[in-house]
Amino acid sequence: MSESLIRRILVVDDEEAYLSVVKQLLHRMGYSCETALSAAEASEKISTDVFDLVVSDIRMKGRNGLELMRDVRSGQPHLNFIIMTGNAADYSYSEIIDAGASDFISKPFTAGELKAKIERIDKEKRILRNLSLANEALHRQVAVNTSIAELSGALMALSSVEDISRIVLKHAMQLTDSPQGFVGYLDREGRLVCPATSIAKWDTVVEPDGIVVVRRLGGMCGWVLKHRRPILTNRLKEDSCLSRMPQGHPPMVRFLGAPAQVGETMLGQVAVANAPREYTEEDLAIVQRLAAIYALRIQQRWAEEELRQTYGRLRNTLEKTIHSLGSVLEMRDPYTAGHQRRVSELACAIALEMGQPEAVVEGVRMSGLIHDIGKISVPFELLSRLGKLSEPEMSLVQQHSTSGYNILKDIEFPWPIARIVLEHHERLDGSGYPQGLKGDEILLEARIIAVADVTEAMSSHRPYRPALGMDLAFEEISKNRGTLYDPDAVDACLRLFLAKKYRFE
Ligand SMILES: [Fe+2]
Secondary structure (H helix, E strand, O other), X not given: OOOOOOOEEEEEOOOHHHHHHHHHHHHHOOOEEEEXXXXXXXXXXXXXXXXXXXXXXXXXXXXXXHHHHHHHHHHOOOOEEEEEEOOOOOOOHHHHHHOOOOEEEEOOOOHHXXXXXXXXXXXXXXXXXXXXXXXXXXHHHHHHHHHHHHHHHHHHHOOOHHHHHHHHHHHHHHHOOOOEEEEEEEOOOOOEEEEEEOOOOOOEEEOOOOOEEEOOOOHHHHHHHHHOOOEEEOOHHHOHHHOXXXXXXXXXXXXXXXXXXXXXXXXEEEEEEOOOOOOOHHHHHHHHHHHHHHHHHHHHXXXXXXXXXXXXXXXXXXXXXXXXXXXXXXXHOHHHOOHHHHHHHHHHHXXXXXXXXXXXXXXXXXXXXXXXXXXXXXXXXXXXXXXOOOHHHHHHHHOHHHHHHHHHOOOOOOOOHHHHHHHOOOOOOOOOOOOOOOHHHOOHHXXXXXXXXXXXXXXXXXXXXXXXXXXXXXXXXXXXXOOOEOHHHHHHHHHHHHHOOOOOO
């Protein structure tokens, strides 16, 4: 049987002899007992002492037992009363219970009768207390779950490890009532980096950006990482192996730390310290849950980082390949040297000016660099011929779109480069080549390249003619805006040159 909740009892009766009999009975049952000879004396004692139960006579000089009970219970609603009655007929059972008594007992009574009543009240008190404890625990659990669910959602939106660590620490401290704590991750050298900390100011290096790095993984911090197990200690001073604090360390009373790991991979640690109350198994479960969430997010973060780096490396390789492809043509056809680079730069600027997403901007930049690659298959003599070309010769030159497509179509780029190259001489009204596509049938990237291509070509020198100049180039695209050329791309191009001082390098 669990411990009794009734230990100290106040007996109130104006008959001194009766009072001492009841007191003796209660002492023999093992209760601690005080007595009062009147309601006034009882009120006085209740206001200065702590009682678990009052056993009071009903008829007394001055205020009676029911009046005493009403007065006392208005301030202490949980103090239980057993009312003793001399003549049961004076008051009905329901009258006494309605007034707030837990029970009543008729004088004279035996020790067994009184004991049974006290034990029943005690049992009732214990049931109520357990119920209220369970209710509190439930409320706490709901609050913890809500808070952790909110945290998981917020973590996905954060990408910096610093922000991730800080928000986890905030939740850990709040949920465990801790004034101190730290959250850190292991870097490549195995150092514990704590972007979020309120205690790890000892034995640490503070980097220029304000991030704290634990220099020597000793103490509790190191123990958790080494043993891959959590620590919960409420009496740090007695715990000799863990109590060796470095000099200047803030006084530590309690510590609760859990490793942040996914499977066998150790990623960091979540720890709190010095709550004003003892840490419980419940706190341990909370910190472990937070450490698990933290570990997952950190691992995901590293994977994202690696993917970003791999993608960056791949893109560099790709870019180099595209550049060397572009220069192959220019080695053969020095007259168009720099043309592809300048078209790529202008097309990229137009796409940005149009507010296009990164994928379009990059696609335009890359395809611009090799948009004329198909000219490799056009006889050099035709490309450098002074004077007009015959119709069959012209159609041979126009083959370069299709040739370029054929060269590129089997290479897997993250952008539709082969199609952009194929369509860069198509025109909105269907007058272009090789397919005579119209309007939206032509890829947006190809429409942007077309505007940049014409503008660059007209403004620079060609073997068969001198540079026509920027003004003529602007006239060409303005005049054919919406018929040959994409109107938004034309507007963006004109804005760049006329309002934003864009120049070919
Ligand atoms: Fe071309």
